Amino acid sequence: MKYRGLILGVLATAILAGLTGCGNNTGDKQQAAGSGQTRYLTIKGSDTMVHLVSEWAEAFMQKVPTADLSVTGGGSGTGIAALINNTTDVCAASRSIKEKEIALAAEKNIHPTEFKVAMDGIALVVNPANPISQLTVEQVKKIFTGTVNNWKQVGGPDQPILVLSRESSSGTFVFFQEHVLDKQDYSPNARSLPGTSAMIQNIATDAWTIGYVGLGYAQQAADKVKTLAIAPAPDQPAIAPSVATINSGEYVIARPLFLYTGGEPAGLTKEFLDFALSGPGQEIVRQAGYVPLQ
Amino acid sequence: MGRDRVIQIGFVGVASSSILVVGLIFLFLFKEAAPFAKHPGLAALLDNQWIPVSFQKERFGILPLAAGTVLVTSIAMLVSVPLSALAAVYIAEVAQPLEREILKPFIEILASIPSVVLGFFGLVVLAPLIKQFFGLNTGLNALTGGLLLALMAIPTIVSVSEDAINSVPATYRNGSMALGASRMQTIWRVVVPAALPGILGAVMLGTGRVIGETMAVLMVTGNAALITANPLSPVRTMTASIAAEMGEVPFGSIHYQALFWVGIVLLLITFGLNFVARRISVRYGMMR
Numbered sequence: 001m002k003y004r005g006l007i008l009g010v011l012a013t014a015i016l017a018g019l020t021g022c023g024n025n026t027g028d029k030q031q032a033a034g035s036g037q038t039r040y041l042t043i044k045g046s047d048t049m050v051h052l053v054s055e056w057a058e059a060f061m062q063k064v065p066t067a068d069l070s071v072t073g074g075g076s077g078t079g080i081a082a083l084i085n086n087t088t089d090v091c092a093a094s095r096s097i098k099e100k101e102i103a104l105a106a107e108k109n110i111h112p113t114e115f116k117v118a119m120d121g122i123a124l125v126v127n128p129a130n131p132i133s134q135l136t137v138e139q140v141k142k143i144f145t146g147t148v149n150n151w152k153q154v155g156g157p158d159q160p161i162l163v164l165s166r167e168s169s170s171g172t173f174v175f176f177q178e179h180v181l182d183k184q185d186y187s188p189n190a191r192s193l194p195g196t197s198a199m200i201q202n203i204a205t206d207a208w209t210i211g212y213v214g215l216g217y218a219q220q221a222a223d224k225v226k227t228l229a230i231a232p233a234p235d236q237p238a239i240a241p242s243v244a245t246i247n248s249g250e251y252v253i254a255r256p257l258f259l260y261t262g263g264e265p266a267g268l269t270k271e272f273l274d275f276a277l278s279g280p281g282q283e284i285v286r287q288a289g290y291v292p293l294q
Numbered sequence: 295m296g297r298d299r300v301i302q303i304g305f306v307g308v309a310s311s312s313i314l315v316v317g318l319i320f321l322f323l324f325k326e327a328a329p330f331a332k333h334p335g336l337a338a339l340l341d342n343q344w345i346p347v348s349f350q351k352e353r354f355g356i357l358p359l360a361a362g363t364v365l366v367t368s369i370a371m372l373v374s375v376p377l378s379a380l381a382a383v384y385i386a387e388v389a390q391p392l393e394r395e396i397l398k399p400f401i402e403i404l405a406s407i408p409s410v411v412l413g414f415f416g417l418v419v420l421a422p423l424i425k426q427f428f429g430l431n432t433g434l435n436a437l438t439g440g441l442l443l444a445l446m447a448i449p450t451i452v453s454v455s456e457d458a459i460n461s462v463p464a465t466y467r468n469g470s471m472a473l474g475a476s477r478m479q480t481i482w483r484v485v486v487p488a489a490l491p492g493i494l495g496a497v498m499l500g501t502g503r504v505i506g507e508t509m510a511v512l513m514v515t516g517n518a519a520l521i522t523a524n525p526l527s528p529v530r531t532m533t534a535s536i537a538a539e540m541g542e543v544p545f546g547s548i549h550y551q552a553l554f555w556v557g558i559v560l561l562l563i564t565f566g567l568n569f570v571a572r573r574i575s576v577r578y579g580m581m582r
Contacts, residue, residue, distance in 0.1 A: 183349030
């Protein structure tokens, strides 16, 4: 008898919880069916670019009040797949489309058109007290995979190298791993930090650290950290990252960021692309920590 | 069924809603984590490395994360338990009323500082201090994390221990005094032993708080998944891994399931602690 009350009670709460849980779903589907001339545009793709594209979308919707843009991430591959299946108008991608994907799209009579909209440059930063001011890509790779662990081995003083990395959820983490570490794993001793500001803060206070951040952030913190020049190969000159050297391709730890459309853009798609490439659009690129096109 | 009966069921329902919530949490955790058991199999969780994102081979060993949690928690408890126990004895038995009026609110304020704020304090103030004191290159290590967590555990342990000491009947003290024991003898030989189960319970509560803490350790422990007992090396705790990785992990992926397994292990550890704490209380007749 004693337990019956308890069981009934648990059941009663379960039912209550179930009822309140279901109550919310009905209202969601109502669209903002405003003036009748609202135009929709969906943008899907790269997680690295979600922040940037959202900023663009917000500014664009302020400029064009009849436009309703929706931005989702999921990764470049997901975005391109959505473009091929015609479930998105625009795809954001941090890599170029592959031959195979173009062929797949052609089968469905979709002809992806590429627009380079920004550059993503990664700066290697050290403490200003560190005498090292340049490294080769190979040396960077060895430092971050852990085969080189003393500044002496790359021409510096006899001090252990403290490698700072980002969390694996960061787009920069994956880009750096793929393009600089040649898909090798990071050194197990690498400390990982939850954000760019934590990275800058630690490099600014700890003398023998090295880390990587988007160029925009390195430039903002130029008084606290030193940005290294990077040589593509040992016999080539080291290049400091800048808007100019990244756009010319001389600075190698960088990648273009693309928007793809399923054919020649027209209407709202074209308006949005034009906005992204315009002066204000590129200013948003700079504010988001990426490198604007010249 | 009369009105009384309905109201009674209503109250029992409200009171038992937490049982339901705990049950649902367990159910949900297992539901999300379950596919991992088939592929790649639970043995993958016993790996000695945690490399969830890799072009080579993804590895999901919980061991380094558990080792990190154990190391940070031990440091925190080694620091906080003696300090808090002594502080509780002082506040409850020795302090003048005025001192008590000042000490108690401040210790309680310490408990109410948000952990992100403490984490920031750790990053900007404590880490550089540790770095200088030990002549290290960086202050991001298990010791900094442990000290920060000790700060968070102290208020919990002090308040609960103090309650335990206060609940020792006055007749014990009077009896001891009447037999000619000094004040200190009374405190250490009569009051503290009588309150010990309560103090142990307080320590368990503090440990639970420390193990579950996320933000502060994420900010200061360096988050390298190493198996180590060196307090000056970086560690990655279970909570920090979940917090740092869950946000961006592809939904339903193996990595996602592995994080749920980390959650399950964490839950089992805190369950175990609570169980031990209850057993201690029951054994010494402290159950209220």
